Amino acid sequence: MKYQEDLDIAQENKADNKRLGKQMRRTPERKLDEIFHAEHEKAFQDIDCLECANCCKTTSPIFRDVDIKKLAKRFRVKPIQFIDQYLRVDEDEDYVLKLAEPCPFLFDDNSCSVYEDRPRACSEYPHTDRKKMFQIIPLTLTNAEICPAASRIVEAMRNI
Structure with missing residues (x-):
């Protein structure tokens, strides 16, 4: 898989991500959202979901x-x-x-054969561009092991 290195990094850093999650929770809500959204845009400039589709291959919405x-x-x-x-x-x-x-x-x-009618969970995945990111930090850390974009975003969050 083209993006396997990103997923490997997320797996390697899984234990450290609990500490990262605590660090993220201490970041002011608005600032956390701003950082996530900027990193989301950056990650998806390089990642093509059609080249990956790991979420569709390994999980269910x-x-x-x-x-x-x-x-x-x-x-x-x-x-x-x-x-x-x-x-x-x-x-x-x-x-x-x-x-x-x-x-x-x-x-x-x-x-996706049902792209126009896909579930909301699919259309919003990996949920890294939503408001109130502090509410889904554990989900985001889990998604980093599934989605290379989420992995890159989480790794970028280490610098906050």
Whole structure:
């Protein structure tokens, strides 16, 4: 994989990331958001999701009711039929893909067959350009092990 080095760095620094998370929590909220957003823009100048698609190959998004309705409509089935065919309830009581590896909507060229109707969790991934980043620091540290862009962003955060 082209971006494997970024994922390896995240894995190597996994233990240190707890300390980094504490450091991030001490950063004023607005400043933390500004840094994250700047690093998000920088990372995605170099990273092409279609060359990677590791998130689609290794994890499942959470499907909210609105996502299920939208995709059921796309497939011209009832929401319950979509659920029965593609989803299961996880340990957090969220709907996720039955088979998360890889996503059943992922084409061989890493494009998404339901891109226009993809779940919100997919369209916002890796969630590094949202407001109130302090709320999802643990998620961001986890995503660094899945997404090379998130890995680069987390590594840049070591300099705050």
